[in-house]
Each structure stands twice: as structure tokens, then as C-alpha cells.
Amino acid sequence: MVSIVKSSTLCGVDGVIVDVETDISSGLPAFDIVGLPDSAVKEAKERVRSAVRNSDFDFPVKRITVNLAPADIRKEGPSFDLPIAVGIMVCSGLLPKNSTGEFMVTGELSLDGNIRAVNGVLPMVYSAYKNGVKKFIVPEQNAGEAALCTGAEIYPVKNIRELWELFNSSGLKKPFCADSEKIFSGTNEKSMLDFADVKGQEGAKRAMEIAAAGYHNILMIGPPGSGKTMLAKRLPTIMPPLTFDESLEITKIYSVAGLLKSSGRLIDTRPFRSPHHTVSSAALTGGGRIPKPGEISLSHKGILFLDELPEFHRGALEILRQPLEDKEVTISRVNSTITYPSDFMLAAAMNPCPCGYLGDGDKCRCTQNEISKYTGKISGPLLDRIDIQVEVSAVKYDDLYETKKSESSQEIRKRVVKAHNIQLERYKNEGIQFNSQLTAPLIEKYCVLGQAEKEILKTAFERLSLSARGYHKILKTARTVADLEGSGDIKVKHIMEVIQYRSLDRKYMM
Ligand SMILES: Nc1ncnc2c1ncn2[C@@H]1O[C@H](COP(=O)(O)OP(=O)(O)O)[C@@H](O)[C@H]1O
Ligand SMILES: [Mg+2]
Secondary structure, three states: OEEEEEEEEEEOOEEEEEEEEEEEEOOOOEEEEEOOEOHHHHOHHHHHHHHHHOOOOOOOOOEEEEEEEOOOOOEOOOOOHHHHHHHHHHHOOOOOOOOOOOEEEOOEEOOOOEEEOOOOHHHHHHHHHHOOOOEEEEEHHHHHHHOOOOOOEEEEEOEHHHHHHHHHOOOOOOOEOOOOOOOOOOOOOOOOOOHHHOOOOHHHHHHHHHHHHHOOOEEEEOOOOOOHHHHHHOHHHHOOOOOHHHHHHHHHHHHHHOOOOOOOOOOOOOOEEOOOOOOOHHHHHEEOOOOEEOHHHHOOOOEEEEEOHHHOOHHHHHHOHHHHHHOEEEEEOOOOEEEEEOOOEEEEEEOOOOOOOOOOOOOOOOOHHHHHHHHOOOOHHHHHOOOEEEEOOOOOHHHHOOOOOOOOHHHHHHHHHHHHHHHHHHOOOOOOOOHHHOOHHHHHHHOOOOHHHHHHHHHHHHHOOOOHHHHHHHHHHHHHHHHHHOOOOOOHHHHHHHHHOOOHHHHHOO
16 A cells, blocks of 8 residues: 655755655565665664654554655655654554645654654745645644744644554644744844943944945954954844844744754844854855755854954855855755855954054064965955955043943944835835845946046045945945935945945055
């Protein structure tokens, strides 16, 4: 007899429905899994057999063949354990015939019959729901996450016994549902950090405000202990809020990565990722034997903070160039390619030289050669993709002991949100949200300059020998500065301010 149970596998951050077909026939006892399974799926045999037996059910001593269809997609990970077990239980009469047809089943089994959580349940449930599946059997620990797909009927199960009871008791029990009101609040979580903690550094704070308002990449250069790391960590507290769809996208990525902590709610704060400088290229982009999103995807719609930028491996930094432009990363594998979204804002911090004190009086002891080698680690193309470069100088004593409270994150955020709303309104038919996402034709449409502004920009272009990309970045950033002021036109003062944020590479990077 043949049974078909629906399950799902991940392709990037989307689920693809997989039919688990089980056939039990008489013949020499055997257990085969076909349909492009990876080694973790092949190991399911041992787990399923032990789990069924240890739940006090008979495991059929017959010829069992399991086919995972469609056969041209690679099936990875242990999430097929449970659907395979269900298929076998239906074929051997333990579960009623035709009872499981409308369910999608996913879960890993342990040898004693308990069901373990698996990664990527949210995208699996979501994609299947869109394709007409209404009922889902998921591991108990994944129930909250699965229920984020409103409308889906979720049946959490702890072990094989409970699964058996689900189908063999009279009538299905009530499905698990999340409180749809509570799934998404759309407001930033309360953070312990606040910009008011950072004394002085008004220039850097202003640059941060511009970066947050237009989603511009930002680089801070300054001596050690001046507050660069402190400033960067506070960046999420002034970012504009996420939409429901963005929250869902982020939550899916975290689900696939197995990092979803709070089940029952979408992630509604922009992510802030700060990988250590020893991070490998693969950890940044993602991939691996069982593919997982990397740091750049975990920062999707949020901030990727690279502290001590020149300490990163050059290879790792160069890898960022393509995702910075394309907002997604494609990883080629033996049998497939996977694409993960990676629309992140890059924030970076560095010292101006190896000893850290270049430009701070005559404290610096580095030779010109050492300085060039240090800053040379950051290539021109990468630097070119950073819209705002800001100098963070050492804090002054007076600033440090100033009793006057600095502006709080909440106040800064109000201005950022206002500028963001102007952008949302302006670009509502263009498919973008922020000034930094303007393409060349859109720049021509929305960054129109007067005569005086054109002349200023021409001088800067020649003096700083800017690239075409650099020129566009100035226009985009100036658009944000104008938006923060509520000005419809880009004016000379806006351009002048933005040019300051490009001249640093001239000063330090010969
Ligand atoms: N502007 C500032 N206001 C208040 N404290 C500061 C400031 N700058 C630095 N500090 C103090 O110095 C510590 C180190 O700052 P940090 O941001 O790590 O410096 P950097 O990253 O520039 O080397 C902070 O934890 C904080 O205690
Ligand atoms: Mg630091």
C-alpha cells in the first residue's frame, strides 16, 4: 500500500512542498529512501525505526520504500523524520487511512519517540499555506513560530504517542492559534541603550541621524576610546519602524537560521549584528552543508556593524561588495543555488592608524608605510559604497563632565521617522523606501539641483576626484539631509554638509 504525506523543504528562505510517498510491500525486509536525500535525511531510517518501536508500536518487517518528490530538489536536514514515520504508520494501519492527506508534517525524531524542533518552520508553513494547505503538524517547540502564519491550523505534537492519539481519538482537538493582535506591534522594543549616554560627539550623532533616516552606510574613524562602538550600538534605537512584511521577512530568516527566540511574535526591531573581525567569508554570506543564512542576511533590514574594520580579512570585506549593491546574496552549491535576502545597512568603525592616534596632536608613532598598509586593507570599491564617513575625535573633558543631558534617542528618532515618512510618500510608486536605494534614473528625477548647487558639486567632483558612484552617493545623502529639514529642494548647505562626509578618505587614505 502507498501513502502520501505532505512535508516541506527549504529553498533559501522559502518553503517548497515535498510529497513523502511511502510504499510497504512484502519481500525481504529493507528500508530505502530515494529522491535526492542528503545524508541527514538518509539517517532518518534509524531514527524512525527506533522512535516507532520505542513508542510501543510495531515497526513493519517488510520492504519499505520512501520517495521524496519532486526528486530534482535536494532534501536536507532531519525535518523529514516525522513525515516518514507518519507515512509508515499509515501504511501499516497504525493511523487511519486518508486521515493525514490534508496535513503538512515536519519534525525531527529522537530515538525514544520524542519530537524535536526543526529550523525554518515559519517559512515552510507560510509557503504551504499560500499553496492551499490549511493544517499543520509541527513539533511542540515550533508551535508559536508556526502560528505566526495567521489562518493556519497548527497541531503541535510532543511525541509519536501524541501524534497517534491526535488521529485515533474521536474528533481532532482544537488547533493552536497565536493571538493575531500580539504578533506584530510595529514599535521598537525598549532598549537599555540611549544616545543620551554618549557625551559630546555632536557631529558623529548628526551623521548617525542622517544614516538612519536614509539607510546610508556609515564609517566612523577616530582614536580608541572616543565612543565609536558606543555610538554604533545605539544606532538601532533611532531607526524607523518596520512594516509587517519586513518583520515577517526578518523572522523567516531567523527561523531558517534556528535563531528565533521569542515564539509567538514577529521580530519587530531592526536587527543589529556585530560579527567579530575573525569572521570567515562563509559565516558572513551564509551557506554550508545544511545551508544557513550568514551575518549579512541576519542583518537584513537592520544594521551590520563591523568594528575595527581593517582587522577583518580582506577576502571577507570584499565579499560584501556584491550584496551591498544587489541586496541579496546567491550561493552556488553542487546541485543548486540558494538566494538569501541581505538588505543591510553597513556601519563600520576604525582607528585612523595602527596605534590609533593619527591626527590627535603628535601622539601617533606610526610610519607612513604602516599607516598606508593599515588603511589599504579597505579597498577603494568598498569605501566607495560607504555614503557617510565621519570623524569621531577624542572626547573633550568639558563634554564628559557636562551636566546638561544630551538629546535622547527618542527625540532623534522622531526626526528620523518624519524624514522616512517623507521618503515613503515620495517613493510610493517607485518600489523603494529610502533615499539610499535611489537608482540612477530616479536620482535624475528626484535630486534636481539649481545652478549654484550644480557648481558646488562640480568643484567637489574635480577636487576630490570622485567616481560616478561617489557623485550619486552625494546626491542621495544630500536628499536625506534636505528631507530631515523638511525641504523640498536640495540646497547648497545640504550639499556642503554631505561633501564633508566624503572627504575623510582623502585625509587619511592616500
Ligand atoms: N562620548 C562619550 N561619552 C561617554 N562615554 C564615553 C564616550 N566615549 C567613550 N566613552 C567611554 O569609553 C568607553 C569606550 O568607548 P568605545 O565606544 O568602546 O570607544 P571606541 O570604540 O571608539 O574605541 C565606553 O564604554 C564609555 O565608557
Ligand atoms: Mg571600539
